[in-house]
Amino acid sequence: MSSMARSGRLRPTGMVGTAVAFLAAMVVLQACSAPGGGATPDDAEPGAVSTDLGSAPVTLRMHVNADQRDYMAELAAAFKQEHPTVTIEITAEPPEVLQQNVPRILAAENKNPPDLLRLPTMGDAAKNRLVLNLDRYAELYKWGEIPASQFTQLRVSSDGREKGTGSLYGVGLGFGVVGLYYNKKIAQELGFTQPPATLADLEAMLAKAKSSGKTAMIGAGNSSFLFQLLWLAHAGPQPISEWTLGAPDATIDSPEAVRAAETVRRWAQKGYFPADHLAIDETAAVGRFAKGEALAYVNGNWFAAMLDKQLPGQVGFIPFPLVAMDGRRTAMSAPLTYAIPARSTHHDAAAAFLNWALTSSQARRITIKSAGIVPGGVADQPAAEVAPGTALYDTLTAFQQISRSDGLVAFLGDASEGILAGTLAPQTQLLVSGRVSPEDYVRKIQADYQRDLGR
Amino acid sequence: MTLQQWQGPATHRAGRAGFSPLNARPGRPRRRRVRPQLAGWLWMAPALTAYGLFVLYPLSQTVRYSLYDWDGVGSAVFIGLDNYAAVFSEPELYSAIVHAFELIVFFSFVPTVTGLVLAAILRELSTGAGATLVRTLLFLPQAIPLAAAAIAWTWLYANNGLINQVLREVGLGRLARPWLAEFDTALPAVGVIGSWLAVGFATVLFLAGIGKTDPSLYEAARLDGAGRVREFLAVTLPALRQEIVVCVTVTVIWALASFDIIYVSTRGGPGYQTMVPGVAIVLQAFTAHEVGLASALAVVLLVMVLCVALPLQRLGRPE
Numbered sequence: 001m002s003s004m005a006r007s008g009r010l011r012p013t014g015m016v017g018t019a020v021a022f023l024a025a026m027v028v029l030q031a032c033s034a035p036g037g038g039a040t041p042d043d044a045e046p047g048a049v050s051t052d053l054g055s056a057p058v059t060l061r062m063h064v065n066a067d068q069r070d071y072m073a074e075l076a077a078a079f080k081q082e083h084p085t086v087t088i089e090i091t092a093e094p095p096e097v098l099q100q101n102v103p104r105i106l107a108a109e110n111k112n113p114p115d116l117l118r119l120p121t122m123g124d125a126a127k128n129r130l131v132l133n134l135d136r137y138a139e140l141y142k143w144g145e146i147p148a149s150q151f152t153q154l155r156v157s158s159d160g161r162e163k164g165t166g167s168l169y170g171v172g173l174g175f176g177v178v179g180l181y182y183n184k185k186i187a188q189e190l191g192f193t194q195p196p197a198t199l200a201d202l203e204a205m206l207a208k209a210k211s212s213g214k215t216a217m218i219g220a221g222n223s224s225f226l227f228q229l230l231w232l233a234h235a236g237p238q239p240i241s242e243w244t245l246g247a248p249d250a251t252i253d254s255p256e257a258v259r260a261a262e263t264v265r266r267w268a269q270k271g272y273f274p275a276d277h278l279a280i281d282e283t284a285a286v287g288r289f290a291k292g293e294a295l296a297y298v299n300g301n302w303f304a305a306m307l308d309k310q311l312p313g314q315v316g317f318i319p320f321p322l323v324a325m326d327g328r329r330t331a332m333s334a335p336l337t338y339a340i341p342a343r344s345t346h347h348d349a350a351a352a353f354l355n356w357a358l359t360s361s362q363a364r365r366i367t368i369k370s371a372g373i374v375p376g377g378v379a380d381q382p383a384a385e386v387a388p389g390t391a392l393y394d395t396l397t398a399f400q401q402i403s404r405s406d407g408l409v410a411f412l413g414d415a416s417e418g419i420l421a422g423t424l425a426p427q428t429q430l431l432v433s434g435r436v437s438p439e440d441y442v443r444k445i446q447a448d449y450q451r452d453l454g455r
Numbered sequence: 456m457t458l459q460q461w462q463g464p465a466t467h468r469a470g471r472a473g474f475s476p477l478n479a480r481p482g483r484p485r486r487r488r489v490r491p492q493l494a495g496w497l498w499m500a501p502a503l504t505a506y507g508l509f510v511l512y513p514l515s516q517t518v519r520y521s522l523y524d525w526d527g528v529g530s531a532v533f534i535g536l537d538n539y540a541a542v543f544s545e546p547e548l549y550s551a552i553v554h555a556f557e558l559i560v561f562f563s564f565v566p567t568v569t570g571l572v573l574a575a576i577l578r579e580l581s582t583g584a585g586a587t588l589v590r591t592l593l594f595l596p597q598a599i600p601l602a603a604a605a606i607a608w609t610w611l612y613a614n615n616g617l618i619n620q621v622l623r624e625v626g627l628g629r630l631a632r633p634w635l636a637e638f639d640t641a642l643p644a645v646g647v648i649g650s651w652l653a654v655g656f657a658t659v660l661f662l663a664g665i666g667k668t669d670p671s672l673y674e675a676a677r678l679d680g681a682g683r684v685r686e687f688l689a690v691t692l693p694a695l696r697q698e699i700v701v702c703v704t705v706t707v708i709w710a711l712a713s714f715d716i717i718y719v720s721t722r723g724g725p726g727y728q729t730m731v732p733g734v735a736i737v738l739q740a741f742t743a744h745e746v747g748l749a750s751a752l753a754v755v756l757l758v759m760v761l762c763v764a765l766p767l768q769r770l771g772r773p774e
Contacts, residue, residue, distance in 0.1 A: 035516075035519065035520055035523060035525055035531050100741045100742075103526075103527055103528040103744070104528075106528070107528050124526050124528065124529065124744060127529060128526075128528050128529040130528070221636065221725070222724060222725075275614075276614035276632075276633040276636065278633065278636035278637065278724075278725050279613065279614055279633030279635065279636030416743075417742065417743050417744050418738075418739070418742060418743025418744070418745060420742075421722075421738055421742045421743070422547075422738060422739075422742070422743055425724065426547075426723070426724060426725070426726045426727050427726075429724055429725040429726045430725075430726045433638060433725065433726075435638065435726065452743070454524075
């Protein structure tokens with residue numbers, strides 16, 4: 001508080017004094033009333049719900065991330081062919097701009113709110129009742145037949161603190177899934193004809209690559225993907241799922257997580273990552289893997305189509321290997337989530353679009369071809385024809401394997417709004433550079449997690 | 456109602472409300488008493504309104520938010536000074552304040568000293584195309600958008616960037632490293648970007664100061680047998696007192712309130728190594744949605760800037 005105390009000694013004279021007095025008066029006047037909260041509707045449940053779109057023309061306004069504009073435009077055009085009365089108007093913004101403005105877009109008392117919105121996490125928006133409760137539509141459209149795990153991350157308890165339980169607030173049109181990309185050509189040069197089956201196999205491959213003068217593994221220096229996959233490999237999906245969804249008493253401060261952090265640090269110390277590991281961001285990492293620089297690369301299926309184009313036939317993708325080979329697979333996965341703002345006046349049409357995008361085979365084909373991710377919906381619905389031997393084909397197979405063993409978990413970075421940029425990224429940089437011990441790494445993540453969730 | 460009648464009570468009210476009692480002197484026409492005051496406020500009204508609306512009001516809101524635990528949209532909980540306690544107890548947050556003070560060396564001290572030396576040298580070259588060219592080049596960083604400059608610098612600092620290429624070419628490859636990504640070099644590296652930016656500003660400011668100094672002072676110094684160093688210490692430095700204060704004030708504020716360069720080049724990393732209050736405020740407010748905590752940090756930053764800038768202003772006043 002030293003600088004606060006020092007400010008007390010400034011003699012308020014002239015303009016400064018007037019400004020200080022004015023400020024103090026304003027603060028005193030306002031301090032008794034809390035900011036915010038006034039715009040919150042009481043109930044975010046739709047009144048009547050219907051599958052009938054009527055005959056009057058409807059224009060749905062949709063806010064999407066800029067990188068999904070083409071995908072959504074294709075979906076919108078296909079939807080209009082089936083439902084000519086519904087026009088979808090797309091506003092695309094850079095992801096960080098959209099996500100920073102979401103609270104304001106949702107809360108603004110304007111007369112023309114969007115009807116559909118890309119929203120990565122539901123927590124605060126659901127708690128503040130700014131997005132529509134979709135339970136009645138789930139019943140109407142029989143979404144109960146779709147594997148429940150696809151909706152887990154979109155359920156929020158009524159106090160907004162816990163995910164995975166409570167009402168449904170969004171729909172995932174497609175799924176991202178993280179796994180291990182490997183360069184088949186480098187693997188063959190090193191004498192490996194099969195992808196690694198266990199964690200020990202993978203470690204042997206990395207060691208061989210290093211001793212042969214290759215870059216064993218590439219990834220962003222601040223990415224916690226590898227740590228989370230290793231935690232999954234040691235602990236299985238249950239504790240990670242509970243932690244990411246904010247279950248009461250969930251903790252990352254466990255022996256398995258410490259072992260995962262130890263492994264990350266060991267791999268860094270053994271030189272499996274490039275010398276400038278800390279300087280590499282996601283764009284640089286995928287770019288250098290696409291140039292054939294490294295044997296292994298941990299990231300999501302959303303890069304598969306691009307890697308197939310850059311290194312045709314050379315890139316494989318598998319679910320990250322576990323400690324033991326028992327056939328179970330697990331990985332983090334995030335739905336490409338869309339929600340209906342509570343103020344939308346066209347929620348029947350918006351829900352009809354979401355249901356169509358989830359279940360129609362044409363929409364599912366567009367999801368694979370245009371977005372390069374796995375479509376949601378019922379597991380045995382026909383997927384688009386994709387050539388075997390490509391990374392894209394591998395990602396679809398991997399998602400099925402993981403989905404079947406019920407191994408889909410959310411990302412550590414989605415556990416709270418601040419944890420990715422505020423904790424995971426800087427702490428992982430400290431871990432790989434040996435400046436924080438594996439024990440302190442998980443302890444700090446747990447402490448910040450509890451602070452973020454107000455525990 | 457006549458003009459006189461209308462103005463009578465108004466004068467009375469104004470007098471009671473604390474307007475200057477000097478105007479109440481008897482024996483002068485009544486309407487003269489109000490006009491200068493009223494006109495003054497009228498002329499200031501547009502600027503005062505804008506200042507109140509866009510500076511004082513948001514400022515008071517920031518102070519108000521800083522007393523709450525608030526996500527920016529939902530309902531807020533009053534928590535008193537807890538946010539301020541967090542600013543000074545959480546290592547990630549108070550280390551940001553420490554980094555801001557470390558940056559003063561690069562943003563303020565280095566450019567001021569370099570600027571003084573450059574200005575003294577340029578004074579002697581003051582005629583000719585060469586001097587104009589040097590002045591333009593030095594001032595150029597001021598004309599480049601900060602974000603663009605920061606991106607260019609990240610390329611220079613990259614592992615295969617120009618700086619490392621040069622080091623490898625001249626046989627100093629051992630020194631080559633990703634400057635912005637290594638824990639020990641990241642803060643000095645962003646500091647150098649700040650120095651690059653501020654040197655031109657300082658030099659041009661000092662050149663202007665030298666330009667308005669009486670040339671006879673330099674002649675007198677020369678006649679008295681002063682060398683270049685003596686001349687600099689005895690004439691240039693005292694003459695530039697006010698410019699130096701302006702330069703130090705402005706650049707210290709750049710250092711304490713730095714944001715663009717760091718947000719673009721490192722985002723506060725690696726670890727928390729280059730985190731400064733400006734970046735921390737944005738991350739807390741717009742990524743973590745901790746509007747209360749971000750506001751408290753902003754208030755602390757404001758107080759820090761005032762504590763440094765106001766005493767400096769006092770130094771600048773002529774005795």
